[in-house]
Amino acid sequence: MYAQVVVDVPTQQTDHSFDYLIPAALEKFIVAGQRVVVPFGRSGRRVQGFVVGTSTTSSYAQKCKPIAYLIDLQPVLSSELLQLSQWLANRTFAFWVDCLQTMLPNVMRAKYSKKAWALTSTVRQSALFQGAAAISVPNDLTQQRQLAQWQKQGQVRIDYLVENKAQTRQQLVLNRVANQDYAHIVTQVKPQATKQRQLLQLFIDHPDWQQITYTALQQKYQIGNSVIKAAIAHGWFTRSQIEIRRNPYTNPVTPSSPQVLTAEQRKAYQTIITSASRPVLLEGVTGSGKTEVYLQVIEHFLQQHKTALMLVPEISLTPQMVTRVRARFGGQVAVLHSGLSQGERYDEWRRINQQQAQVVVGARSAVFAPLRHLGVIIIDEEHEASYKQIDNPRYHARDVALWRGRYHHCPVVLGSATPSLESRARGQKRVYQLVQMPHRVYNQPLPQVQIVDLREQQNLALELNSPLQVDLSQPLITALHQCLKKHEQAILLLNRRGYANFLLCRNCGFVPHCPNCDITLTVHLQEHCLLCHYCGHREPIMKQCQVCGSSKLRLSGTGTQKVETQLQELLPQARVLRMDNDTTTRKGAHQRILQQFAQQQADILLGTQMIAKGLDFPNVTLVGVINADTGLGINDFRANERTFQLLTQVSGRAGRKQKLGQVFIQTYNPDNYAIQLASQQDYEAFYRQEMQFRHQGNYPPYFFLIKITISHQERAQAFKMAYNVAKRIKPILQPREQLLGPVQPTVARIKNRYYYQIIIKYRHNQSLGQLLHQIMNNVQIDKKRGFAIAIDNEPQQME
Numbered sequence: 001m002y003a004q005v006v007v008d009v010p011t012q013q014t015d016h017s018f019d020y021l022i023p024a025a026l027e028k029f030i031v032a033g034q035r036v037v038v039p040f041g042r043s044g045r046r047v048q049g050f051v052v053g054t055s056t057t058s059s060y061a062q063k064c065k066p067i068a069y070l071i072d073l074q075p076v077l078s079s080e081l082l083q084l085s086q087w088l089a090n091r092t093f094a095f096w097v098d099c100l101q102t103m104l105p106n107v108m109r110a111k112y113s114k115k116a117w118a119l120t121s122t123v124r125q126s127a128l129f130q131g132a133a134a135i136s137v138p139n140d141l142t143q144q145r146q147l148a149q150w151q152k153q154g155q156v157r158i159d160y161l162v163e164n165k166a167q168t169r170q171q172l173v174l175n176r177v178a179n180q181d182y183a184h185i186v187t188q189v190k191p192q193a194t195k196q197r198q199l200l201q202l203f204i205d206h207p208d209w210q211q212i213t214y215t216a217l218q219q220k221y222q223i224g225n226s227v228i229k230a231a232i233a234h235g236w237f238t239r240s241q242i243e244i245r246r247n248p249y250t251n252p253v254t255p256s257s258p259q260v261l262t263a264e265q266r267k268a269y270q271t272i273i274t275s276a277s278r279p280v281l282l283e284g285v286t287g288s289g290k291t292e293v294y295l296q297v298i299e300h301f302l303q304q305h306k307t308a309l310m311l312v313p314e315i316s317l318t319p320q321m322v323t324r325v326r327a328r329f330g331g332q333v334a335v336l337h338s339g340l341s342q343g344e345r346y347d348e349w350r351r352i353n354q355q356q357a358q359v360v361v362g363a364r365s366a367v368f369a370p371l372r373h374l375g376v377i378i379i380d381e382e383h384e385a386s387y388k389q390i391d392n393p394r395y396h397a398r399d400v401a402l403w404r405g406r407y408h409h410c411p412v413v414l415g416s417a418t419p420s421l422e423s424r425a426r427g428q429k430r431v432y433q434l435v436q437m438p439h440r441v442y443n444q445p446l447p448q449v450q451i452v453d454l455r456e457q458q459n460l461a462l463e464l465n466s467p468l469q470v471d472l473s474q475p476l477i478t479a480l481h482q483c484l485k486k487h488e489q490a491i492l493l494l495n496r497r498g499y500a501n502f503l504l505c506r507n508c509g510f511v512p513h514c515p516n517c518d519i520t521l522t523v524h525l526q527e528h529c530l531l532c533h534y535c536g537h538r539e540p541i542m543k544q545c546q547v548c549g550s551s552k553l554r555l556s557g558t559g560t561q562k563v564e565t566q567l568q569e570l571l572p573q574a575r576v577l578r579m580d581n582d583t584t585t586r587k588g589a590h591q592r593i594l595q596q597f598a599q600q601q602a603d604i605l606l607g608t609q610m611i612a613k614g615l616d617f618p619n620v621t622l623v624g625v626i627n628a629d630t631g632l633g634i635n636d637f638r639a640n641e642r643t644f645q646l647l648t649q650v651s652g653r654a655g656r657k658q659k660l661g662q663v664f665i666q667t668y669n670p671d672n673y674a675i676q677l678a679s680q681q682d683y684e685a686f687y688r689q690e691m692q693f694r695h696q697g698n699y700p701p702y703f704f705l706i707k708i709t710i711s712h713q714e715r716a717q718a719f720k721m722a723y724n725v726a727k728r729i730k731p732i733l734q735p736r737e738q739l740l741g742p743v744q745p746t747v748a749r750i751k752n753r754y755y756y757q758i759i760i761k762y763r764h765n766q767s768l769g770q771l772l773h774q775i776m777n778n779v780q781i782d783k784k785r786g787f788a789i790a791i792d793n794e795p796q797q798m799e
């Protein structure tokens with residue numbers, strides 16, 4: 001028997017499976033989807049591999065090496081996910097093994113270590129080994145050279161080990177032994193052995209106990225290890241280990257039951273449960289009750305003994321959503337997101353794999369959750385850019401969800417108040433079934449939105465001779481006053497996209513830059529340092545300008561901390577909660593802040609993008625956007641779309657229950673159509689206007705995009721390679737298709753590597769994919785010469 005194995009060596013030559021011989025002893029145990037360890041290459045070093053198939057014959061039968069050993073006794077990838085991995089590799093121009101790896105929790109990634117064994121006593125007595133028989137190979141280069149020399153002379157053997165980092169949490173338990181008569185034994189034990197007697201008595205008093213954990217014995221009954229050991233030695237009990245699941249849920253939830261659906265919700269519900277062959281785009285205004293529809297759809301499929309997958313953006317940012325799902329489905333729910341520890345993720349993943357959880361809620365990577373018998377897949381806020389993975393493999397969770405929907409022949413729901421233009425256009429062409437919910441649940445009106453023209457505000461400030469920099473305009477301050485008076489709550493958004501605090505010399509204009517990247521350093525007041533967001537370079541905040549020596553170094557830009565201070569000055573009675581990267585570093589901080597706000601322990605929630613989405617607080621009647629413009633300045637054809645989405649979403653947080661909502665949007669571009677239409681919350685009008693712009697510029701959804709990025713430590717080399725790549729692609733482009741570049745992105749140097757990028761706009765090009773795969777492989781071979789290439793299919797970020 002032979003196994004086809006994809007090895008953990010991502011280079012072009014190995015981007016397919018290899019045949020390995022299945023040792024006779026393992027023949028019954030090896031199936032597709034298991035991980036194994038195999039010898040690889042001439043050196044025979046050991047690497048992890050995925051079994052993707054088995055066969056009785058092999059065309060390489062003579063040369064096949066045997067599989068060394070198994071990592072998993074059961075398959076960790078189903079045949080569905082194995083198929084998906086192949087499709088994914090092709091679609092994202094990634095290596096097959098990377099795609100397989102991506103589907104599993106991080107802790108299941110192989111960890112390699114090298115061990116050196118001393119074969120002679122001279123080596124063993126050397127300074128390096130210090131008498132040890134084996135050491136792990138050090139990172140130090142001179143020491144490595146020494147080892148290599150000894151290896152050549154046959155004095156040292158190097159072993160490659162593959163470690164499985166994935167650990168279950170185990171606990172020791174004491175088991176009842178069936179034929180032991182504890183009531184009799186206790187009479188035989190010496191009276192002074194009080195603890196022994198106590199232990200026996202426990203099992204007499206609790207005839208239902210089959211076992212008890214050591215921890216419980218120690219903590220609850222103060223029965224120590226020595227007592228337990230002695231009891232086992234007597235043969236009264238046996239010991240064993242059981243697995244303890246880590247529990248990521250810290251807060252209890254109150255169960256909820258289904259609401260009676262409104263007419264609009266009913267229609268959406270009916271369409272979804274009967275739409276297995278066509279994805280549904282659910283376009284519902286903020287507060288229209290999309291979530292309630294999702295929950296009842298999930299319930300419908302659970303009753304049919306099927307499972308449900310629900311994706312939400314960056315889940316740790318929307319704990320409210322998780323709470324709502326858990327309130328409805330309790331222990332059936334598994335949660336997968338980056339806020340969990342590695343161990344917790346691993347445990348949740350296994351609960352799903354062992355079919356102990358039927359509903360999965362998670363962020364992007366949860367789209368690979370090993371659910372069987374999928375009944376429905378839901379993607380909430382389907383327009384969110386975070387569904388696209390920035391690193392290899394650069395997949396979009398929406399594409400993966402659609403693939404799985406086809407595989408299971410189950411409904412896929414894409415929900416949003418502001419769908420991506422791509423999805424909305426597919427709704428128009430009836431590729432997706434479009435369902436609209438234009439009204440809020442109790443027919444509350446959408447909040448009234450006022451645009452505050454910051455240019456006017458500045459002129460006003462000039463006339464009144466008050467300070468120029470206004471973060472909070474007079475109309476917004478007045479509204480905040482009124483809001484507080486009525487004991488209602490407010491949300492203030494500081495749009496940080498493409499925006500940072502930096503240090504500026506007021507004397508000569510000097511701004512500190514990162515030494516490794518072409519980007520300004522960001523000020524972090526709490527850690528008291530300057531930080532590069534690309535490479536992590538860190539330095540203390542300087543007191544004097546490095547150029548002119550002046551001490552007039554000032555913070556530039558609007559930060560949440562700065563606005564918080566202003567709020568405290570202007571509204572000293574207001575209780576302000578701040579939510580940004582600084583206040584949410586600790587685990588569970590999001591949840592705590594939102595809970596405090598929900599319990600009305602604060603009047604104003606001030607934060608960055610993370611407060612814009614999914615929050616449902618009935619007492620919030622005022623929303624203020626401090627700077628609507630920062631996203632518009634970004635060099636990206638989606639700048640208007642993103643601004644529209646953000647403003648509409650955050651406006652939707654106001655007036656969701658009985659009370660009427662009010663919104664203030666502060667801007668320097670009051671005439672921009674994204675801002676205008678967001679203030680009217682008119683998605684359909686925005687869609688029509690934006691489609692015209694996309695049409696004129698040959699952008700998606702009219703054209704597809706591919707971004708190719710090439711980098712090298714030398715600028716000229718990077719350019720030459722990018723130029724050659726462009727030269728190869730140009731001839732196969734069809735009329736109206738376009739290649740832009742190579743150009744340097746805004747941040748042209750990162751970690752001392754220079755970047756060039758190429759954008760391709762294409763429609764239906766048969767040969768492009770194939771050529772790109774070839775280019776990918778060619779440049780990969782040039783990896784040794786220091787080149788790196790990345791191909792991003794349907795990029796979400798243009799820079």
Ligand SMILES: Nc1ncnc2c1ncn2[C@@H]1O[C@H](COP(=O)(O)OP(=O)(O)OP(=O)(O)O)[C@@H](O)[C@H]1O
Pocket residue numbers: 259260261262265284285286287288289290291292293417441613614615616652656
């Ligand atoms: N059928 C219903 N009857 C009564 N209340 C409902 C019903 N459906 C939803 N609600 C309530 O209305 C509010 C808004 O609903 P929900 O949060 O589901 O809207 P949404 O469209 O998902 O919102 P958003 O996209 O703005 O986050 C919630 O408090 C929800 O509990």
Ligand SMILES: [Zn+2]
Pocket residue numbers: 505506507508509510545546547548549550
């Ligand atoms: Zn200076």
Ligand SMILES: [Zn+2]
Pocket residue numbers: 514515516517532533534535536537751
């Ligand atoms: Zn840097």
